[in-house]
Amino acid sequence: xxxxxxKTATFMLVTLLLLSVxxxxxxxxxxxxxxxxxxxxxxxxxxxxxxxxxxxMNPHVYNPSQLFAQSMIxxxxxxYKQGGxxxxxxxxxxxxxxxxxxxxxxxxxxxxxxDGTLFNAAIVKKNFDAIMKNExxxxxxxxxxVLDKTEAVDDSTFxxxxxxxxxxxxxxxxxxxxFRFLGEAGFPDDGDTSKGIKKPVGTGPWMLDEYKQDEYxxxxxxxxxxxxxxxxxxxxxxxIPDGETRVMAFxxxxxDLIYGEGVISLDAFKQLRDTNQYVTTLSEPVGTRSxxxxxxxxxxxxxxxxxxxxxxxxxxxxxxxVTSGLEETADTVLSKNYPYTNVDLQPIGYDVExxxxxxxxxGWKLPxxxxxxxxxxxxxxxxxxxxxxxxxxxxxxxxIQAEWGELGVKVNLTGLELTVQIKRLRSNQxxxxxxxxxxxxxxxxxxxxxxxxxxxxxxxxxxxxPMKKDLDQQVHEALxxxxxxxxxxxxxSILKTLQKQSAIVPISYIKKTAVYQKKITNFVFxxxxxxxxxxxxxxxx
Amino acid sequence: xxxxxxxxxxxxxxxxxxxxLVTFALIHISPVDPAEAYLxxxxxxxxxxxxxxKRHEFGLDQPLLTQYMHTLQRISRLDFGASYLTNKPVxxxxxxxxxxxxxxxxxxxxxxxxxxxxxxxxxxxxKNGWIDILSRGISYFGAxxxxxxxxxxxxxxxxxxLDWLPVEGRGTWxxxxxxxxxxxxxxxxxxxxxxxxxxxEQLQExxxxxxxxxxxxxxxxxxxxxxxxxxxxxxTSMGMNLGKLLTGTIIVEQVFSWPGFGxxxxxxxFNRDIPVIQCYVFLAACLFIVCNLLVDLVHxxxxxxxxxxxRAEQ
Numbered sequence: 001x002x003x004x005x006x007k008t009a010t011f012m013l014v015t016l017l018l019l020s021v022x023x024x025x026x027x028x029x030x031x032x033x034x035x036x037x038x039x040x041x042x043x044x045x046x047x048x049x050x051x052x053x054x055x056x057m058n059p060h061v062y063n064p065s066q067l068f069a070q071s072m073i074x075x076x077x078x079x080y081k082q083g084g085x086x087x088x089x090x091x092x093x094x095x096x097x098x099x100x101x102x103x104x105x106x107x108x109x110x111x112x113x114x115d116g117t118l119f120n121a122a123i124v125k126k127n128f129d130a131i132m133k134n135e136x137x138x139x140x141x142x143x144x145x146v147l148d149k150t151e152a153v154d155d156s157t158f159x160x161x162x163x164x165x166x167x168x169x170x171x172x173x174x175x176x177x178x179f180r181f182l183g184e185a186g187f188p189d190d191g192d193t194s195k196g197i198k199k200p201v202g203t204g205p206w207m208l209d210e211y212k213q214d215e216y217x218x219x220x221x222x223x224x225x226x227x228x229x230x231x232x233x234x235x236x237x238x239x240i241p242d243g244e245t246r247v248m249a250f251x252x253x254x255x256d257l258i259y260g261e262g263v264i265s266l267d268a269f270k271q272l273r274d275t276n277q278y279v280t281t282l283s284e285p286v287g288t289r290s291x292x293x294x295x296x297x298x299x300x301x302x303x304x305x306x307x308x309x310x311x312x313x314x315x316x317x318x319x320x321x322v323t324s325g326l327e328e329t330a331d332t333v334l335s336k337n338y339p340y341t342n343v344d345l346q347p348i349g350y351d352v353e354x355x356x357x358x359x360x361x362x363g364w365k366l367p368x369x370x371x372x373x374x375x376x377x378x379x380x381x382x383x384x385x386x387x388x389x390x391x392x393x394x395x396x397x398x399x400i401q402a403e404w405g406e407l408g409v410k411v412n413l414t415g416l417e418l419t420v421q422i423k424r425l426r427s428n429q430x431x432x433x434x435x436x437x438x439x440x441x442x443x444x445x446x447x448x449x450x451x452x453x454x455x456x457x458x459x460x461x462x463x464x465x466p467m468k469k470d471l472d473q474q475v476h477e478a479l480x481x482x483x484x485x486x487x488x489x490x491x492x493s494i495l496k497t498l499q500k501q502s503a504i505v506p507i508s509y510i511k512k513t514a515v516y517q518k519k520i521t522n523f524v525f526x527x528x529x530x531x532x533x534x535x536x537x538x539x540x541x
Numbered sequence: 542x543x544x545x546x547x548x549x550x551x552x553x554x555x556x557x558x559x560x561x562l563v564t565f566a567l568i569h570i571s572p573v574d575p576a577e578a579y580l581x582x583x584x585x586x587x588x589x590x591x592x593x594x595k596r597h598e599f600g601l602d603q604p605l606l607t608q609y610m611h612t613l614q615r616i617s618r619l620d621f622g623a624s625y626l627t628n629k630p631v632x633x634x635x636x637x638x639x640x641x642x643x644x645x646x647x648x649x650x651x652x653x654x655x656x657x658x659x660x661x662x663x664x665x666x667x668k669n670g671w672i673d674i675l676s677r678g679i680s681y682f683g684a685x686x687x688x689x690x691x692x693x694x695x696x697x698x699x700x701x702x703l704d705w706l707p708v709e710g711r712g713t714w715x716x717x718x719x720x721x722x723x724x725x726x727x728x729x730x731x732x733x734x735x736x737x738x739x740x741x742e743q744l745q746e747x748x749x750x751x752x753x754x755x756x757x758x759x760x761x762x763x764x765x766x767x768x769x770x771x772x773x774x775x776x777t778s779m780g781m782n783l784g785k786l787l788t789g790t791i792i793v794e795q796v797f798s799w800p801g802f803g804x805x806x807x808x809x810x811f812n813r814d815i816p817v818i819q820c821y822v823f824l825a826a827c828l829f830i831v832c833n834l835l836v837d838l839v840h841x842x843x844x845x846x847x848x849x850x851x852r853a854e855q
Contacts, residue, residue, distance in 0.1 A: 140586035214800035
């Protein structure tokens with residue numbers, strides 16, 4: 001063979017190899033996701049998208065497992081419902097000792113895990129032991145700090161003893177992680193679930209059917225489920241990280257539902273709503289977007305300055321303009337759909353004249369010909385830090401800068417990465433900061449907890465308030481009180497103080513969005529911020 | 542040839558070492574402590590005790606030099622540690638995602654070669670003709686449109702409006718079409734213009750006129766002589782682009798929900814998943830070096846005048 005022919009043959013061979021690789025790659029079987037909506041003739045299924053992979057489905061660990069998916073497989077002892085009502089789930093009933101330290105749960109009988117094994121007090125204890133083995137990991141949750149002892153009294157009775165009374169025990173047990181229950185077959189040999197589980201076995205209405213990391217997950221109905229069986233046979237979750245792609249997949253009909261917080265842009269939501277071809281809906285407030293005015297900064301330690309700043313911007317116009325009305329203006333730090341928060345609080349409204357007067361009164365005067373107020377040779381300026389990847393925070397920060405600029409208050413904006421932003425909050429290195437409360441079922445008790453407990457950043461923000469010690473004391477009493485009326489009074493007092501002190505300025509209530517095809521009926525947002533909405537969903541004809 | 546490859550491989554070592562050093566330094570300069578990043582990624586509240594525990598676990602309480610030596614030792618065993626996010630070995634996670642990226646890179650590279658070579662040659666041969674104008678139009682469009690935007694446009698027309706192809710995902714050859722088109726267009730734009738100008742340059746050479754006077758057919762001159770010479774700059778460019786494609790076509794993978802290496806890396810950045818970032822930088826350095834070497838070898842093969850010492854022998 002001549003050199004030229006040899007070269008030609010090599011070239012042909014390489015081309016052939018390349019082609020076979022491409023065709024080989026292309027000839028893969030269809031993903032179930034692409035056929036899920038047209039599955040078996042009578043199968044009722046819906047497909048939705050989620051920005052991230054569902055994760056390892058370990059009930060006792062956090063990221064990367066997604067809360068909504070964990071809540072499909074695993075159940076709590078107690079379930080959180082609308083308005084903060086706590087209803088029996090895996091526990092049929094519970095009793096609390098008079099001293100508020102012993103909780104005895106009667107477990108629901110006849111409950112089986114998806115693999116057919118029985119749910120009983122022994123497995124509850126085993127799960128609690130696995131969780132408490134990594135106590136430090138879960139120390140953010142109040143119950144973990146006070147839990148002393150757990151015991152399986154008999155097959156259907158589980159008892160916990162606390163070191164000290166802590167009223168939100170039941171609320172803490174209703175959260176999605178870590179206090180949910182893995183079946184025996186899922187436990188690793190050494191019982192330490194923090195390193196991984198063998199398989200996801202739960203008592204919930206769904207079980208994981210097929211899963212391909214970063215691509216899709218399908219859940220089918222758990223045949224052993226003790227409660228009312230879901231109407232759907234199958235839920236397919238497609239992992240689509242890009243918001244615009246998600247919207248186009250929905251418009252094409254590949255998705256039946258887009259649900260969550262910030263999963264699509266507000267513009268896309270409005271655009272889908274305006275077509276009138278789909279159902280678009282907003283949840284009740286799930287959290288409050290607030291602005292922290294750090295009182296440990298001497299300029300902000302003056303109540304008159306804080307009040308002036310709150311009076312000094314048009315919240316209504318800003319929320320309307322920036323979120324297109326998809327968030328609701330907030331007058332109080334906690335919305336009224338949590339327990340103990342239906343308190344009559346005086347809103348601090350938009351009033352530029354009052355704002356200017358307060359600043360003058362505080363000694364911050366506009367120098368002749370100047371634009372920034374001054375006092376004792378110091379300018380009235382602040383640094384507002386915000387998450388630079390969040391377009392809403394950025395737009396709000398710019399609006400506030402402009403409005404306060406008119407008052408003679410200079411605001412310097414600093415866009416940061418979220419991790420750096422959080423670090424600055426925790427180390428108390430900021431003047432102004434966008435902050436969010438935790439939502440249901442964590443609030444209101446988690447909210448008051450961070451008011452008193454250091455290192456979360458909020459206690460430090462309030463540190464210069466003259467009544468900070470009293471506030472801390474009230475928080476401690478509210479969390480440990482066994483008297484419902486007293487607790488309500490304490491909450492009312494705490495919320496009133498915070499409202500008057502204006503160090504946490506409520507801006508807007510954040511809502512979850514859902515967009516779905518018209519064939520879906522009975523869609524209800526879950527009361528628990530982290531749960532799934534698939535309980536009652538049906539497909540109409 | 543083998544000794545040449547050997548020598549080149551040895552030369553790779555200092556470059557890779559430099560890459561690991563830069564990554565190590567960047568991670569330590571960053572304002573976020575790796576232990577804190579781990580806890581944040583795992584959604585664990587970083588209390589001082591647990592921070593201390595994690596710092597000790599990760600060896601962050603050791604002197605910097607010791608830490609760097611440990612990092613090197615581990616990397617030499619292809620052990621990049623466990624992802625902060627998933628707790629699984631990074632190398633296993635990367636291996637699981639590489640096929641998707643390789644598939645997309647190869648298909649894009651192949652399509653761009655198949656289209657740009659004839660288009661570039663024809664554009665040069667029919668200078669200022671309609672095919673040249675067409676190629677200029679494609680190049681202008683391909684070079685100026687942002688890839689994510691092109692991706693959205695393609696999805697909108699071919700998936701949403703015409704319903705011919707899937708919007709996102711991976712699995713069938715249909716899934717491959719739109720991301721491949723998106724990635725190829727910019728390459729086609731580049732290669733077509735490169736080849737066109739290079740062919741035009743060769744056409745001026747005396748050997749072409751000599752071949753013509755010898756009565757060799759125009760097509761033969763083009764295939765056997767001009768193309769062979771004109772393709773050299775194209776190969777250099779392809780080598781570099783292959784490196785880029787293999788290190789993750791981040792935006793395109795994101796837009797088309799392609800479960801590849803690039804998307805994995807983006808998530809790692811957002812979560813400050815440092816072991817993953819370290820692995821990525823190391824792999825990217827290696828891939829670029831290998832692509833560079835491949836380019837040189839192809840040059841060597843195509844033009845025997847270039848000696849294995851790397852210079853043209855006159």
